[in-house]
Amino acid sequence: MSALIVNKTKKKEDIILAALKVFEEKGLSNSTIKEIAETAGIGKGTIYEYFKDKNEIIHNSFFYFQKFFEMDMGKILLSNEKGSSKLKNLIRSIMSVLRSENNDYLDLMFDFWAEGIKGHEKGVMLTEMNKFYRSYRKLFEDVLREGIKDGSIRKNIDPFETSSIIIGTLDGVMVQWILDKEVIDLKKIEKNLINLILNGAGVSLIKKEESK
Amino acid sequence: MSALIVNKTKKKEDIILAALKVFEEKGLSNSTIKEIAETAGIGKGTIYEYFKDKNEIIHNSFFYFQKFFEMDMGKILLSNEKGSSKLKNLIRSIMSVLRSENNDYLDLMFDFWAEGIKGHEKGVMLTEMNKFYRSYRKLFEDVLREGIKDGSIRKNIDPFETSSIIIGTLDGVMVQWILDKEVIDLKKIEKNLINLILNGAGVSLIKKEESK
Amino acid sequence: MSALIVNKTKKKEDIILAALKVFEEKGLSNSTIKEIAETAGIGKGTIYEYFKDKNEIIHNSFFYFQKFFEMDMGKILLSNEKGSSKLKNLIRSIMSVLRSENNDYLDLMFDFWAEGIKGHEKGVMLTEMNKFYRSYRKLFEDVLREGIKDGSIRKNIDPFETSSIIIGTLDGVMVQWILDKEVIDLKKIEKNLINLILNGAGVSLIKKEESK
Amino acid sequence: MSALIVNKTKKKEDIILAALKVFEEKGLSNSTIKEIAETAGIGKGTIYEYFKDKNEIIHNSFFYFQKFFEMDMGKILLSNEKGSSKLKNLIRSIMSVLRSENNDYLDLMFDFWAEGIKGHEKGVMLTEMNKFYRSYRKLFEDVLREGIKDGSIRKNIDPFETSSIIIGTLDGVMVQWILDKEVIDLKKIEKNLINLILNGAGVSLIKKEESK
């Protein structure tokens, strides 16, 4: 690959990072190309050498944004632990990523969700978002199935629906945290969340599937 | 009252409903006053007889939007059922509201979330949203405490954190549904969600608090 | 004349007075019909029962405005004093009117001057303004001629040009006063002005026309 | 300097000149940015590359407008002539400037006066106008004092008040000329004005200060 292409990629990345910063601050619609260019330290016109229009910046920003949340789950998934343990570790791992590293951009989630179902080229983004969620669910689904197989997860849960629910929980808890950080304590939530997901809130002498 | 006196409240409502429709379709920023006026079947200038500016329309739309999700929980809360049953009914009730009646506007949630933390007058909306979530959490918290008292909910869960988690779950599941209705089946989710929340996914012979 | 007509005239006057008040505060262009109506204590629509449009209000306001400066010069003009004395009294009289009574509206002079030479129907106003100035000049001209006749005013001044100059002086001094009341002291100006007009600033042993 | 670099100052001047032309024709409020842009031969948006808003154009136009009346008085002020002669020449010089060169824009004086005491940012303009008048008065004041010293101007006039009066006269005469050019002949006025200011209109055998 020639140095030229590498540089081009590097510059696109610079622009996207600048865009994300501006988007995060002002929202998608209220961010201007001028501001993005300034943040990227380049000329306004230069942006158009790398992106067709503002929409393309938005889409590419979203792709990049998603990468923030890609994490190496290999260690967890390939470990010898039981499914329930992997589930626990997965949740912890995800929450720690959301909580710390990239939480600068986390609230862009809202903007992208909104843009995904509206916006001019919603199709592209929606597809991408759904792809993201589908593989995200698959991740949990696999762990749940493992757990069912190894006896650490109850048999009577539906792995697909439950993975969707667990992910929903993580998203939803983030929403409240983003909106009201003074009241929501993610650390405490994490502990309770794992407890709830594994043990439930209800009281029953013996778990049903074990009861027969 | 003579016809001369215009029902200001009614007309405001008309405008807000039109605004919600347009917002839902285009997003907050991409909706124009002209479009809202046309949707409401009135002149552009008339809008400004009822609202100071576009921001005020957005705020009021949000207030109105929230009302969609206000529901009469009285029957559930005042029933003689146990806490765990109330919790179950609460979740079912909320999901049925979200799923059906007003799901036309449901995805505006994203826009308002985004507007809440950014947007020009984020303060007002954020405050309002947090008020909403706080009382929403209080609702669940109370039911959970009841359940703890009546023995239907485990003692070792934190009612506050858990209420936050349950609400998060409902929000998060909605997100996936809105984004991917073809794949997400709310009915199935509902069943699994209640199961998960009450019983957890993990396997354990006897629930911890009963174990001693 | 029927009471109806009298009332109509009265109401027109009310509107004009309200208009003048608003105009004085905001300027011609920045005053709104709504504001004028409110100041007049009537409905916005009612204005149009009495005036065709905003321009007509402006014109009529100007006519009315002029009346503020109409004063009874009869006593001065018909007195037995010499021309130079009458001139002195005339100037004093005019300055006292400008200075006190109606100085509330005085600075509207600027707006009307501007409107007079621009504005949509400048013709009407300009004609009216020139009529005003022409009769204003005539007033001084007559007094000057009287003075020349009775020997109190020098023969070698041109009554017409000089009347124009004297009026100009009064206007111009007002301009500075309106703009910078802290620095301009009308009382002192008055004394000096009369001195200057009667005696001039130059030194010469004997006035020229008397010198031969 | 490369052609890339636009001469910002030159372009600002172009816009201001266009603005002055439009203002002169329509008045401050009734002039539109579109019209100014068209007159300047540029696009509407371009205006905003050089001026923040319409108000800034108005202010800058006023500054520019003032410059029309800046003239080189050096030759007059530094001459060896007596004060009374300098006064005469000063008046002639000013009137000739007003009469000829820039009389295209002269009637903007009214608009700026009006804007100065009303208008959105009256403060800035009023300050500037008063600064202008103060230094304008100082000019005459100095000449008058000189004349008093060299015996060509009477001792019993107040230099400050008199300078204010003389300037007022010039302004006021201009007003009448602008309003009624058919009737007012500036050339004749000039002659009479100098005569009046130096010799006064009154008859008295011997000037007071010489009378003892």
Next chain:
DNA sequence: CATGAATGAGCCTTCATTCAT
């Protein structure tokens, strides 16, 4: 007669995009 709700022409201003250098 009086009113004020309704209206849309028209204004100022922003900003994505183009293009000459």
Next chain:
DNA sequence: GATGAATGAAGGCTCATTCAT
């Protein structure tokens, strides 16, 4: 490739005027 000056479409908002009551 890089730039930023230029642009005009488009949007929010105002306000004189109309008109049904």
